[in-house]
Each structure stands twice: as C-alpha cells, then as structure tokens.
Amino acid sequence: MDDRIKILELLSNKKNVLLMGAPGTGKSRVMNEVAEAFINGGTRLAQPSHVPGTGIPIPAVAAPTGLDLAMLKKANRKVFRTTLHQNSKYRDFLTGIVPELGAGGGYRINEGILYRANEFAKQDNSAALLIIDELNRGPAIEVFGGSIVAIESDKRLNDDNTAAPATQYFEISNPADGQMVEYAFSPNLYILAAMNQADASVAPLDVAFMRRWQSYQLKPNYDVLYENFGVDRTQPIPTACSTASDVYSVAIHALEKTNELICIGRGKEYQLGQGVFLSTKPKDNSMSSALQFASEAWSMIYAHIEELFFGDSISIGYLVNANSPLSPYKLEELYFAGETKSVLTCSDIDTSNIFNLYQAIAGRDQ
Known part of the structure; x- marks a missing residue:
C-alpha cells in the first residue's frame, strides 16, 4: 500500500494528519498525490505508456485504488492550500479584522483559509481538504487559536452539521456582521499538514497541539x-x-x-x-x-x-x-x-x- 492510500485512510478516520520526515523524503510530493487522489475520488492518473508503431503515447488512465471512503463519495470535493510562515496570523486562518483597501477605506472581517475550507465542507454533499505546508515554520498555536481542541475528530459536528454532545465550539468574528459567534468544524473537513523535524531554525511544536494530529512518518527511500x-x-x-x-x-x-x-x-x-x-x-x-x-x-x-x-x-x-x-x-x-x-x-x-x-x-x- 502506497503512502497516498495510507494517508487518505488516516484522514478519513482521524481528520487531521501530520506528515513528518527528514528533508528530501518527498513530503510535498506525497501531499500533492493525496490532493490529486482526493479530487479524483481515490484514483490516480497512471503514466502514459507508448504503443510500438504509434507516434504518441496513449492517454493516461485513472488507476482505481479500491478505497471505500465516505469523503471520496462526496459529489463536491475541493482542496485548499497554504504555507505557514513567521507572519501568519489567526485572521489568515479563521477570521479577523483587516483594513479595507480602496477609496472608501475602513475595515472588514477577513475570511481565512481554514474558515473557507470549513464553510465549503458544511455544504450539502461536500468535503474539503486543507493542506498546510511547513506547519512548524510559523506560529501554529497562535494561528489556530481557540480552534485547537475543536479540530479533533470527536469534537466535530454531526454529519448533518448539527451539534453533537461532544462538539467543541469556539468564538470567532462573524464575517457577515462582525459579531462574535460560536463556531465548530464539519466532519467533512480534513486537514493534512507537513513539517520538517530536522529544521534547527524553528522551535518544536507544543505537545498539546501535536496530540490533535495523527502523525505519519516518511523515511529516506x-x-x-x-x-x-x-x-x-x-x-x-x-x-x-x-x-x-x-x-x-x-x-x-x-x-x-x-x-x-x-x-x-x-x-x-x-x-x-x-x-x-x-x-x-x-x-x-x-x-x-x-x-x-x-x-x-x-x-x-x-x-x-x-x-x-x-x-x-x-x-x-x-x-x-x-x-x-x-x-x-x-x-x-x-x-x-x-x-x-x-x-x-x-x-x-x-x-x-x-x-x-x-x-x-x-x-x-x-
């Protein structure tokens, strides 16, 4: 079983997967393959093969994986991507006040990438995959803020996005009117992040934060x-x-x-x-x-x-x-x-x- 299939299965069960490994072990490549398989419903385009006597390769065909995962059966699937860095802010991930550009000026409530991915996942028959590269290069704890506990698989909403007994809510600024509202994550939101453990220039992630992720290790091949x-x-x-x-x-x-x-x-x-x-x-x-x-x-x-x-x-x-x-x-x-x-x-x-x-x-x- 290749890394792509294993990670899709982990995402289906755990919701949050942290891809770890030494530099050069192919974390970015694997994330791209997972994203491709997520969009294609678990299949991957095989490499074109040449038929002797013909002038061009035959078209690539989808190779089925045999995966029977609920997230791959959703009619609407979308991948969201971001990279953490030192200037990443909570407002870039969830919501927050930002200046309004243009002649009028003023301020508005920004819709961050985690917010947008979750809102997409809440739609009928939809699933969203958020890919975060270089998770430990930015202020991850500050960026996730009060959502740290809420991302856990057993703290999500029900499949119909109604509250479950264990659903964890946290407050955000509502982009519609700026008021503080309680917010929770859809079970159809999946988060795949990657980090380089060997990077001596960044601090290690908080242990409590790490517990919210299912780790997956890549080794030199x-x-x-x-x-x-x-x-x-x-x-x-x-x-x-x-x-x-x-x-x-x-x-x-x-x-x-x-x-x-x-x-x-x-x-x-x-x-x-x-x-x-x-x-x-x-x-x-x-x-x-x-x-x-x-x-x-x-x-x-x-x-x-x-x-x-x-x-x-x-x-x-x-x-x-x-x-x-x-x-x-x-x-x-x-x-x-x-x-x-x-x-x-x-x-x-x-x-x-x-x-x-x-x-x-x-x-x-x-």
Whole structure:
C-alpha cells in the first residue's frame, strides 16, 4: 500500500494528519498525490505508456485504488492550500479584522483559509481538504487559536452539521456582521499538514497541539534512487569510476552511510532524503554529466551536515571520513591561544575528486 492510500485512510478516520520526515523524503510530493487522489475520488492518473508503431503515447488512465471512503463519495470535493510562515496570523486562518483597501477605506472581517475550507465542507454533499505546508515554520498555536481542541475528530459536528454532545465550539468574528459567534468544524473537513523535524531554525511544536494530529512518518527511500538511476544495489560498491552508473552507485551508497551515521550522531529524524538526488537531473547519460551532477548534490549534502553539526569539526570530519587517503577533507590539529583546535580543511570539490569522496564515505566500515 502506497503512502497516498495510507494517508487518505488516516484522514478519513482521524481528520487531521501530520506528515513528518527528514528533508528530501518527498513530503510535498506525497501531499500533492493525496490532493490529486482526493479530487479524483481515490484514483490516480497512471503514466502514459507508448504503443510500438504509434507516434504518441496513449492517454493516461485513472488507476482505481479500491478505497471505500465516505469523503471520496462526496459529489463536491475541493482542496485548499497554504504555507505557514513567521507572519501568519489567526485572521489568515479563521477570521479577523483587516483594513479595507480602496477609496472608501475602513475595515472588514477577513475570511481565512481554514474558515473557507470549513464553510465549503458544511455544504450539502461536500468535503474539503486543507493542506498546510511547513506547519512548524510559523506560529501554529497562535494561528489556530481557540480552534485547537475543536479540530479533533470527536469534537466535530454531526454529519448533518448539527451539534453533537461532544462538539467543541469556539468564538470567532462573524464575517457577515462582525459579531462574535460560536463556531465548530464539519466532519467533512480534513486537514493534512507537513513539517520538517530536522529544521534547527524553528522551535518544536507544543505537545498539546501535536496530540490533535495523527502523525505519519516518511523515511529516506533508497530503492527509488537505485531504480531511477538504473543501479543494481546488490552489486559491490565500485572502486573505480568507469561509467555513469559507477558514479550513481557510489553516491547512493554514500548517502545511505551518511544517514546511518547521522542516526547515531543526531537521531533518525535528521537524515537526508532521496530528494537530494531527485531535485535536478543529469544533463545526459555521460560519465562527465554524472560527475557534475554528483558534485552539485554533494553541496546540498554537506550543507545539511554542517547545519546538524555546526561548529563541531570533529563530527563533520568523521562523517566525511576526513584523512582517508581518498577523501579531499583533512582534519588538522592546530595551536591557537594556548589550546589545540581541530580544523577541517578541504580542497575544492569538483568532478576530479567527487567520486573518491563518495567512495571514502561509502566504503568505510563505520
């Protein structure tokens, strides 16, 4: 069962799903696939396939999933999308006073995206999916405000949008007249959010807030890389660079080893996903293009390592296997102000030494 189907089932039962995982594990891609399946009633367009002798691929066809979910049976389904950031406000999600532009000036009550999604879900035979990217990059607690408890699956309205004994109400400004009214969420509103646990630049989310979500973890998927680059993972790590396949093989093995060590040094949530090798494509199938591609990918890998172990030259040096005969990195002990300091140095990483660097990392015992 793929991630898309699992998440749709979780959304159907829990209403709120939080997609978590290391950077590059495909959170944005999965959210897009869930949105597509939600709109298409659980189906997904398969990739067009070519029929020999014809000039163009045959049209893509919908692939049924066999899902029997109430939300996918609604005649009217709509996806709402937003991204949290430092300037996100409660009024952007629910309602609030904003200036009225134009010659007349004045103020109006804004209808935020969570409010609009819920109002759509309240309509007859309708369902709404709200997608929130970068949930932990903005002030999530302030943005949701009094609706934090009300989003829980057992605190929603009945299917006909009447109050249930356990329905949780909270106050908002009514966009129609500005008066404070009690408000609750429809059971046909589904919220899918994503966050990057490894982002050291943002604070962790409140535990009470996290309890309102069903978490779903994405892990680095190396099989995707081996398949995408046509590499047989059962073959030994190449010791010489003879083909483009050798470059891709040693690079993917190096990513696996790097993540293995990151799990030990920082934790599994700080790994780097397969997206580091999928965000761009090699120019062609030549070995020179493969080496250039691998060099560019390394800059992203190393930036991630530096962020995780900022100021810790010894740990960074260990990860890149500094002082290995193959590695362009060197860890030196230098004297400064009465103390001995470990300093990591390196020549430029380019197509001339990138294969050896990946081999130094991938071929180490530990």
